[in-house]
Amino acid sequence: MQTSSLKKFFKLYSKEMRELRPEILVVLIATLVLNLFFYFKAQELPAMVIVPSMMMLGLAGFLPFISSFKLLGREWNSNTIYLLLSLPVKGGNILGSKLLALLTQYLIGTVVVTTGGVILTFLLFPEPGLAETLRQVQASGIDTRLQTIISSGGLFYLMSLVGMAYIIAISFFSQLLGKLVTRFSGLITAIVFIATFWLMNKLMTPIWQQLGNYNQLHMSQFNFSIAAFNQLVGMNTLIMLAGTAIVFVAAVLVYNHKIEL
Amino acid sequence: MIEFKNVSKSFGSTVALDDVSLVFPRGKIIGLFGPNGAGKSTSIKLIMGLNRPDRGEIRVDGENPQKKKQDVAYLPEIDHLYPWMNIAQAADFTRTFYADWDEAKYQELIKFLNLQEDMKISKISKGQRAKTKLLLTVSRRAPYLLMDEPLSGIDILTREEIINTLIRDYREGEQTIIISTHEIAEVESLVDEVIFLDRGQVKLSGNAEDLRVERNMSLVELMKEAFRNAD
Incomplete structure (x- = not known):
C-alpha cells in the first residue's frame, strides 16, 4: 500500500521527537525544580522571580541550537545515515522533519518556562500587588x-x-x-x-x-x-x-x- | 537490469572502481566476490545511490539509482538501525516508506528467525541484529535486494538461518539479489551468476555453473586461482 508523503514526513518527525526527548525532559524538570526552589526561598525577596525564568528561558532557547548538531551529527556517528539515505525520500523531508522537531522543542521549552514564570509571579505577587503594578505601568503611558x-x-x-x-x-x-x-x-x-x-x-x-x-x-x-x-x-x-x-x-x-x- | 557503463570511483587517492562495465541481469542471484578493498561495497553503494560515480553511469532499469530507491532493498554490512527502537518500531518505520512491504511475510519471518517484536536493537546480540536487518529487508517484495557482507562476523548457525531465509523467500525470475561477500563457500550453492572484483576491476564474471564445469573447480578454488595469478 502506498503511503502518503505527509505520513512519511510525520514518521520522520516522530523519530526526531523521540531523539529529542531527553533534552525536552531536562528543560521540564529543571523548570519545575528551579521554580519550586525560588518559590520557597524567595518569599522574602519576590523580585528574584525573574532569575529562574531568565535562566530557564536561556536554556530553553539555547538547547535546540545544540540539539541541531546532535540530531544531524548522530546520524553519521551511529551509521543510521545509511538508513536515511537509502529511504525513498528527498533531503527536504529529512531536514524538514529535523527542523520542525527542533522548533517543537523550542516551543515546548519556552512555553513551559514562560508558564512557570507566570505562575510563580502570581504566587509571589498575590493580588492586589500585581494589579497595582500593572496600573502603575499603564499610568506611565505604556499600553497594558x-x-x-x-x-x-x-x-x-x-x-x-x-x-x-x-x-x-x-x-x-x-x-x-x-x-x-x-x-x-x-x-x-x-x-x-x-x-x-x-x-x-x-x-x-x-x-x-x-x-x-x-x-x-x-x-x-x-x-x-x-x-x-x-x-x-x-x-x-x-x-x-x-x-x-x-x-x-x-x-x-x-x-x-x-x-x- | 542494472548496468554499469565505464564506471570509475575514487576516494581521495584510493581507486575503488576503475572503468568498470557490468550488467547485473534481472531475476538472478548474483555473487559479487573479491578480497577486502576489491570494490564490492562501493559497487553496492553506487547501485543504492549512496555514492555517485566520478565517471561513467549507472542505470537501474534504465533510470538513475537516486530515482529507484523505492525498488531496491538494501542490507548494509554495518548496523544502521536506530538503537533505541525495538524490532516492532523498526518494522513500523520501514513499512511507512515502502509500498512493497509484505506484512504477512514479516509475521512469518519473525517466527522463522526466532526474533521477538519487543527486542530492543541496542540490547540484542550481533547475530540477532544481523537477522533483524535481514527481516526488515526481506519483508519487502522489492525487485532488487542488495546485501553487503550479510554473513560477516556471524556465527555458523545464524549464517545457516540467513541463507535458509534467502532460499526460502527468493522469487526466481522476478527478484534480483546481489550478494557481496568474501565468504564464497557459504553462498556458493546459492548464486546463479558471479562477478569477481579485484582492486576496482572485474577479474572474472559469468554463469556460476558454466564456470564450475568449464574449469572443473568450485567457486572458492576459482577465486583462489584468479587472485593467486593476479599477484
Whole structure:
C-alpha cells in the first residue's frame, strides 16, 4: 500500500521527537525544580522571580541550537545515515522533519518556562500587588491591555521562532558541508557556520537599514504606536524567514546532490 | 537490469572502481566476490545511490539509482538501525516508506528467525541484529535486494538461518539479489551468476555453473586461482 508523503514526513518527525526527548525532559524538570526552589526561598525577596525564568528561558532557547548538531551529527556517528539515505525520500523531508522537531522543542521549552514564570509571579505577587503594578505601568503611558500584550508578544515570539529556524538552517548547512570532507570536518563546520552567518547578515543588512529609516520616520519616543511597532517586528520576521528559506534550500541541495557515504 | 557503463570511483587517492562495465541481469542471484578493498561495497553503494560515480553511469532499469530507491532493498554490512527502537518500531518505520512491504511475510519471518517484536536493537546480540536487518529487508517484495557482507562476523548457525531465509523467500525470475561477500563457500550453492572484483576491476564474471564445469573447480578454488595469478 502506498503511503502518503505527509505520513512519511510525520514518521520522520516522530523519530526526531523521540531523539529529542531527553533534552525536552531536562528543560521540564529543571523548570519545575528551579521554580519550586525560588518559590520557597524567595518569599522574602519576590523580585528574584525573574532569575529562574531568565535562566530557564536561556536554556530553553539555547538547547535546540545544540540539539541541531546532535540530531544531524548522530546520524553519521551511529551509521543510521545509511538508513536515511537509502529511504525513498528527498533531503527536504529529512531536514524538514529535523527542523520542525527542533522548533517543537523550542516551543515546548519556552512555553513551559514562560508558564512557570507566570505562575510563580502570581504566587509571589498575590493580588492586589500585581494589579497595582500593572496600573502603575499603564499610568506611565505604556499600553497594558491584554489585546496589545498578546498581539505584540505573539509577534515577538514568532520572530524568535523564525530566528531559531534561521540558526538551525545555518547549523544544518554548515554540518552538511563539513561532512563533505573526511578530515577536519568539525573545523570546516565551524568555519562555514561563521562564514554563512556573516554572509547572510551582509545580505540582510541593507534591507534592515531600509527598515530602520522607515522606523525613524514613523516611530519615535514622542510618537510611539503599537501598530507601527508590530509592523516593524513583522517585517523583521519576514526578512529573517526569507534568509532561513535561502539557507535551508542550500542545505537540502547539498544533502540531495553532494552527500555520499 | 542494472548496468554499469565505464564506471570509475575514487576516494581521495584510493581507486575503488576503475572503468568498470557490468550488467547485473534481472531475476538472478548474483555473487559479487573479491578480497577486502576489491570494490564490492562501493559497487553496492553506487547501485543504492549512496555514492555517485566520478565517471561513467549507472542505470537501474534504465533510470538513475537516486530515482529507484523505492525498488531496491538494501542490507548494509554495518548496523544502521536506530538503537533505541525495538524490532516492532523498526518494522513500523520501514513499512511507512515502502509500498512493497509484505506484512504477512514479516509475521512469518519473525517466527522463522526466532526474533521477538519487543527486542530492543541496542540490547540484542550481533547475530540477532544481523537477522533483524535481514527481516526488515526481506519483508519487502522489492525487485532488487542488495546485501553487503550479510554473513560477516556471524556465527555458523545464524549464517545457516540467513541463507535458509534467502532460499526460502527468493522469487526466481522476478527478484534480483546481489550478494557481496568474501565468504564464497557459504553462498556458493546459492548464486546463479558471479562477478569477481579485484582492486576496482572485474577479474572474472559469468554463469556460476558454466564456470564450475568449464574449469572443473568450485567457486572458492576459482577465486583462489584468479587472485593467486593476479599477484
